[in-house]
Amino acid sequence: xxxxxxxxxxxxxxxxxxxxxxxxxxxxxxxxxxxxxxxxxxxxxxxxxxxxxxxxxxxxxxxxxxxxxxxxxxxxxxxxxxxxxxxxxxxxxxxxxxxxxxxxxxxxxxxxxxxxxxxxxxxxxxxxxxxxxxxxxxxxxxxxxxxxxxxxxxxxxxxxxxxxxxxxxxxxxxxxxxxxxxxxxxxxxxxxxxxxxxxxxxxxxxxxxxxxxxxxxxxxxxxxxxxxxxxxxxxxxxxxxxxxxxxxxxxxxxxxxxxxxxxxxxxxxxxxxxxxxxxxxxxxxxxxxxxxxxxxxxxxxxxxxxxxxxxxxxxxxxxxxxxxxxxxxxxxxxxxxxxxxxxxxxxxxxxxxxxxxxxxxxxxxxxxxxxxxxxxxxxxxxxxxxxxxxxxxxxxxxxxxxxxxxxxxxxxxxxxxxxxxxxxxxxxxxxxxxxxxxxxxxxxxxxxxxxx
Numbered sequence: 544x545x546x547x548x549x550x551x552x553x554x555x556x557x558x559x560x561x562x563x564x565x566x567x568x569x570x571x572x573x574x575x576x577x578x579x580x581x582x583x584x585x586x587x588x589x590x591x592x593x594x595x596x597x598x599x600x601x602x603x604x605x606x607x608x609x610x611x612x613x614x615x616x617x618x619x620x621x622x623x624x625x626x627x628x629x630x631x632x633x634x635x636x637x638x639x640x641x642x643x644x645x646x647x648x649x650x651x652x653x654x655x656x657x658x659x660x661x662x663x664x665x666x667x668x669x670x671x672x673x674x675x676x677x678x679x680x681x682x683x684x685x686x687x688x689x690x691x692x693x694x695x696x697x698x699x700x701x702x703x704x705x706x707x708x709x710x711x712x713x714x715x716x717x718x719x720x721x722x723x724x725x726x727x728x729x730x731x732x733x734x735x736x737x738x739x740x741x742x743x744x745x746x747x748x749x750x751x752x753x754x755x756x757x758x759x760x761x762x763x764x765x766x767x768x769x770x771x772x773x774x775x776x777x778x779x780x781x782x783x784x785x786x787x788x789x790x791x792x793x794x795x796x797x798x799x800x801x802x803x804x805x806x807x808x809x810x811x812x813x814x815x816x817x818x819x820x821x822x823x824x825x826x827x828x829x830x831x832x833x834x835x836x837x838x839x840x841x842x843x844x845x846x847x848x849x850x851x852x853x854x855x856x857x858x859x860x861x862x863x864x865x866x867x868x869x870x871x872x873x874x875x876x877x878x879x880x881x882x883x884x885x886x887x888x889x890x891x892x893x894x895x896x897x898x899x900x901x902x903x904x905x906x907x908x909x910x911x912x913x914x915x916x917x918x919x920x921x922x923x924x925x926x927x928x929x930x931x932x933x934x935x936x937x938x939x940x941x942x943x944x945x946x947x948x949x950x951x952x953x954x955x956x957x958x959x960x961x962x963x964x965x966x967x968x969x970x971x972x973x974x975x976x977x978x979x980x981x982x983x984x985x986x987x988x989x990x991x992x993x994x995x
Contacts, residue, residue, distance in 0.1 A: 544569060544570050544614065544615065544616045544617060544629070544644070544645040544646070544736075544928065545563070545566040545569035545570060545614065545615050545645055545735075545736035545737070546612065546613070546614055546643045546644065546645050546702055546703075546704045546723070546734070546735070546736050547559055547562035547563055547566060547612070547613045547614070547643075547733070547734070547735050547736070547740060548611065548612040548613070548643070548704045548706065548711050548713065548733065548734040548735075548760075549562075549609070549610065549611050549612075549728070549731065549732075549733050550609070550610050550710070550711050550731050550732045550733075550760045550761070551609055551610070551729075551730055551731025551732060551760075552609055552728050552729055552730075552731035552733070553609050554609075555578050555606075555608050555609050555610055555611035556576050556578050556586070556588075556603050556606035556608070556611055557603055558611075558728070558733070558744055559576050559578075559611050559612070559613040560576065560594065560598050560603055560613075561740075561743050561744050562613065562733065562735060562740040562743070562744055563576075563594045563613050563614075563615050563740075564594050564595070564743070565737075565739050565740035565743045565744075565788075566615055566735070566736055566737060566739075566740055567593060567594055567615060568786075568788055569615060569617070569645075569736060569737075569786065570614075570615035570616040570617040571593060571615070571617060572591065572592075572616055572617050573589070573590065573591045573592065573597070573615070573616045573625075573627075573628040573629075574589070574590065574592070574593070574594045574597045574598070574613070574614065574615045574616070574628075575587070575588065575589030575590070575597070575613060575614050575628050575629055575630050575643075576588055576589075576598070576606060576611055576612070576613040576630070577611060577612055577613075577630045577632055577641040577643075577706065578606045578607065578608035578610065578611035579608045579610050579611070579706070579707075579708040579709075580607040580608035580609075581608070581609070583639075583708040583709075584607070584608075585632065585639055585641070585708075586605065586606040586607060586608065587630075587632050587641075588602045588603075588605075588606060589625075589628040589629075589630075590625075590628065591625060591628070594615060609731065610706065610708075610709070610710075610711065611706070612630050612641055612642075612643045612704045612706045612711065613630065613643065614628075614629035614630050614643040614644070614645075616628065616629060626666055626667045626668075627667045627668055627669050629642070629643050629644060629669060629671055630642060630643035630671070630704075630706075631643075631667065631669055631671045631672055631675065633675050637686075638707055638708065639707075639708065640675075640705060640706060640707045641705075641706045642671040642672075642674055642675055642703060642704065642705050642706075643671065643703070643704045643706075644669070644670050644671045644674070644701055644702065644703045644704070645701065645702045645721050645723075645736055645928065646670075646699060646700040646701035646702060646716065646720065646721040646927055646928040647670065647699055647700060647701065647926060647927050647928040648670045648673065648697050648698065648699040648701060649698050649699040649926045649927070649985050649986070649987060649988050650697065650698045650699065650986075650988045651670055651673060651699075652988070652989070653988060654673050654677070654696065654697070655673060658673065658676045658677070663676045670697075670701065671703070673697075674693055674694075674697070674703060674705070677689075677692075677693035677696060678690055678693050678705075679692070679693075686707075687712065687757070687759060687768075690705060690712055690714070690757065690770075691757065691768070691770040694714055694757065694770045694771070695770060695771060697716075698985050698986065698988070699716065699720070699926065699927055699985060700716050700718065700720025700721045700779060700927030700928055700975075701714075701715075701716045701720075701721055701927075701928075702714065702715050702716070702721045702722075702723040702736065702752075704734060709761055709762070710759055710760060710761035711734065711759075711760045711761075712757060712758070712759055712760075713725070713734045713752060713757070713758050713760070714752075714756070714757045714758075714770065715752045715753065715754055715755070715756055716754065716755070717754050717755035717770075717771040717773050717774055717775065718754060718775045718777045718975070718984045718985065719753075719754030719755075719774070719775055719776045719777055719778050719794070720777055720778060720779050720927050720928075720975055720984070721736070721778075721779065721782075721927070721928065722736055722737060722751070722778065722782055722787070722791075722793045722794070723735075723736060723751070723752040724736075724737070724738050724741075724748065724749075724750065724751045724752060724793075725748075725749045725750055725751075725752055725758065725765070726738070726741045726746040726747055726748050726749055727746060727747045727749055728744060728745065728746040728747070732760050732765065733746045734752075734760070737787055737788060737791040737793070738791050738792050738793070739787075739788040739790045739791040742790070748792070751793070751794050751795070753769075753774070754774045754775060754776060755769050755770060755771035755772070755773065755774045756768070756769055756770070757769075757770040775973070775984060776794065776971070776972075776973060777973055777974060777975040777984045778793065778794055778974055778975065779925075779927060779928075779929070779974070779975045780918070780964055780965075780974040780975060780976050780979070781890070781918075781925075781929055781978070782798075783796070783798055783801045783802070783805075783967075783968060783974070784802070784805070784826075784889050784890055784917065784918045784964070785826050785889045785890055785918075786929075789802065789826075789829055794971070795970065796968040796969065796970070796971065798829075799829045801967050801968050802826075802827075802829035802830045802833070802889070802917065802967075803829045803830065803832055803833035803836075804833060804967040804968075805830050805833065805917045805918075805959055805963065805964065805967040806829065806830035806831060806832060806833025806834040806835075806836075806837070806887060806917055807833040807834070807836065807837040808833075808837075808959055808960075808963040808966075808967060809830065809833070809834055809887070809915055809916075809917050809957070809958075809959045809963070810833070810834040810835075810837035810838040810915075811837060812957070812959060812960060812963065813915050813957025813958070813959070814838060815838070815840075815885045815913040815915065815955065815957070816883065817840055817882075817883040817884060817885045817911065817913055818840070818841075818882040818883045818884070819840065819841050819842070819843040819845065819878070819879070819882050819883075819884055819885070820834050820835040820838065820840045820841065820842050820843065820884075820885045820887060821842075821843055821844065821845030821846055821878075821879070821884060821885070821886055821887070822842075822846075822886075822887045822888075823846060823872075823886065823887070823888040823889070823896075823900060824846060824847070824848035824872075825848060826889045827887050827888045827889045827917065830887050830889060830917035831887035834885065834887050834915060834917075838885075840885060843878050843879075844875065844878065845874060845875055845878045845879045845884065845904070846872050846873070846874055846875070846900070846903075846904075847872070847873050847874075847875060848871055848872055849870060849871055849872075849873075872899075872900060872903060873903070874903045874904050874906070874907035874909075875907070876907040876908055879904055879907050879908060879909045880907060880908030880909070881908060881910060882908075882909055882910065883909070883910055883911040883913070884904055884909045884911065884912050884913065885913045885915055886900065886901070886904065886912055886913065886914050886915070886953075887915050887916075887917060888900075888914065888915075888916055888917070889916070889917050889918060890916060890917070890918040890921060891916055891920075891921065891938050891939065891947070891951070892921055892936075892937060892938070893936055893937065893938060894938035894947075894950055894951055897914060897938075897951040897953075898950070898951045898952060901914065901951055901952045901953050902952060905952075911954045912952075912953050912954055913953065913954055913955045913956075913957075914948070914951065914953040914955070914956045914957070915956075915957050915958075916956070916957065916958045916959065917959055918958065918959060918964060918979070919958050919959060919960065919961045919964060919976065919979035919980075920939040920944075920947070920958050920979060921937055921938075921939055921978050921979060922934070922937060922939050922940050922978070922979065922980075922981065923937075923940070923977060923978050923979070923980070923981040924936075924937070924978065925977065925978045926983070926985075926987055927975070927977075929978070938950060938951070944956060944957075944958075961976050961979055961980060964976065964979075
């Protein structure tokens with residue numbers, strides 16, 4: 544998922560539309576935009592589908608205002624459907640508001656049970672709705688105090704944009720698991736899950752929002768506070784490895800540069816005797832370039848990706864993922880035929896894609912396929928927004944390296960080390976590697992059996 548917000552910019556809905564287009568790689572199932580105009584009227588368009596399918600010139604033109612928030616979503620099976628399309632809009636006598644979010648609360652079940660015990664009723668499975676109920680509307684003083692109290696009850700990896708008719712609050716989890724950045728556009732401001740969206744709309748990057756930080760954007764400009772004194776910089780490693788676009792800078796590190804360096808380190812740690820190096824488009828191409836440069840093996844374009852098929856990892860069901868792999872990739876036989884191929888991929892999650900790509904290359908005439916993965920072995924579920932909820936879904940949860948290699952039909956298989964995953968980003972001393980190591984930065988609140 545991703546969030547994008549605009550404050551103080553005319554035709555905010557159109558700006559958000561382009562911002563969500565730039566963030567489409569983070570979610571392909573649904574999209575939504577909510578705006579307020581100067582009279583406090585709200586406008587809300589949400590729907591299932593890609594950004595260009597949900598929005599059109601007519602419904603965008605109907606959304607007045609210079610303040611708005613938007614969201615694109617990828618869903619797991621539990622959080623699909625039209626009732627779970629963000630941003631969620633809430634009506635209240637203290638003032639209407641909207642909430643968009645990215646990520647996942649690890650203690651959502653506990654919070655939901657607590658709120659239901661207090662009489663709350665829910666229409667969705669969204670964490671945004673939990674936050675809305677937790678913000679005490681009748682509390683004395685500014686609403687920000689209620690927001691701070693609510694955020695401190697939440698555990699997990701998340702970003703939230705909370706919009707009233709005259710301001711936007713933007714919050715990032717205290718562990719820094721999810722990215723969020725701030726930019727300037729004309730006389731106004733923009734907030735985005737990734738900086739890649741700024742160039743498309745002509746905005747200037749200001750800075751990353753810090754872990755545990757809550758900023759307020761209104762006619763006063765930017766005001767900031769740390770809602771939590773506990774701060775870590777445990778950005779999800781999968782942001783660098785797979786999720787983010789290569790032209791984004793996250794916490795001071797360019798994603799393409801990270802992937803290319805991880806490819807170099809992968810070549811040193813897992814060399815292969817081969818004729819060509821190819822990458823799995825698109826998120827693995829940078830790592831493949833780094834592997835080729837370090838190893839001295841020529842880099843080639845051996846696989847072509849259809850531009851009209853989405854990312855198979857973020858499809859909600861296994862059947863859809865398998866169909867997507869068949870539609871997405873084709874091998875260039877004249878490049879790979881009679882060649883020993885190093886196939887560089889960013890990660891192996893369920894093994895669906897890897898098995899089919901190896902077969903695709905063999906069918907195209909490759910004599911050997913040596914698979915090299917620019918991430919450590921994924922052995923544990925993620926609870927912070929990546930859709931791997933149990934160990935049984937993961938190829939490497941109960942297989943060693945040799946068994947995993949056999950399962951995907953490769954001639955050899957190698958993974959980068961956890962240490963190199965961290966050190967591929969200059970200046971970083973930590974990342975969240977929980978799905979590789981099982982060392983979670985938060986309590987996992989009753990999910991211990993999922994690790995077994």
